[in-house]
Amino acid sequence: MSVETGVFERYSEGAQTQQADLCCPVDYDRELLAILPQEIIDKDYGCGDPSRYVKKGDIVLDLGSGSGKICYMAAQLVGKSGKVIGVDMNDDMLGLARKYQAKMAEKIGSDRVAFVKGQIQDLALDLQALDAHLAENPIHSSQDVISLRTWQEQQRTENPLIKDSSIDLVISNCVLNLVHDSDKEKLIKEIFRVTKPGGRVAIADIVSDEFVPAHMKKDQKLWSGCISGALQEHAFLEAFVNAGFVAVAYDKWASEPWQVVEDIEFRSVTITAIKPKEEMAQDRGHAVIYRGPYSEVYDDDGYAYFKGIRMAVSDKMYALLTSGAYGEDFIGIEPAEDFATCPWNAEPGSLRSTDQTKGSSHKKDPIHISDGCCG
């Protein structure tokens, strides 16, 4: 049996009967749970609470939505103008989540949740449409397989289940680890594709402190139980950085492991990240000061920020560092006067002179310490 088949079977069972060994204790917001049906609460197989990151007006995508618990919690937070999409590949789980949709819409005030069928590593392909297509076009030959591939490609382009750059916040609760290792890079690329530029990601999942050996990965029970498919703790963050996300960080980290198997610790974490905006970075004279307490820190592009020193930053990086994505770590300093913009090409570690940032001594023709800028 493949790991995918094992995952299908385990979560079909989980949709029918509560599975005690799939539960990882989580402190959810009781107020948000108050209007949820008990069956949805009981069939909770999450390991964190990504609903904490939802803002009013967000379009939220929940990867591997299961019983729909996080979707129904998020729906209360997005308000009337927001929307929540739960994606799951399992018909039994989708059935369970949809069973309460009308009742929940009434309680919440509008029908702002949709549950769709798809694989999270292939968010462009609508599996409900595929089921309908296969019912009308059954596969009997290799020629049929080739035609199906062409149809799937066309669907991904012309009718994607989740469109490019359409989501404000991608969340997930204990699902990424269930995706086959060979598909994990593709999965994170898909998350990047669907997130709006400037959009956010908050993923609760399980990570391991050491790389998981092959014999554990072949163990169906360990894999479908959210254990042996876990990414190693550094590889998890790195995968998001490699896909192009910025401000990638562990926002939650369980001090106690959830499980220890063969001396490997598996713990619940939540990572947060941002998809950078697409516009070209410009040098307009902005600076930031890293508050400390460390003597220096580096961003994902290798730019250093020294404690207490005015560092030259592009307008794009300035917006990001002072947006709250990096907590309160940076003091933002606007240019005294917005001088002629030019493409950002300063060397990592470039300083910004006080001349460029204090109004009284701002020069009409500023000399940048950061090399190569027009000024």
Ligand SMILES: C[S@@+](CC[C@H](N)C(=O)[O-])C[C@H]1O[C@@H](n2cnc3c(N)ncnc32)[C@H](O)[C@@H]1O
């Ligand atoms: C551990 S449960 C978590 C469910 C839910 N997020 C929660 O908090 O209770 C995993 C869910 O992800 C779904 N799932 C697993 N792999 C998936 C994949 N590759 N694509 C879509 N759904 C997947 C399963 O069907 C199941 O509903």
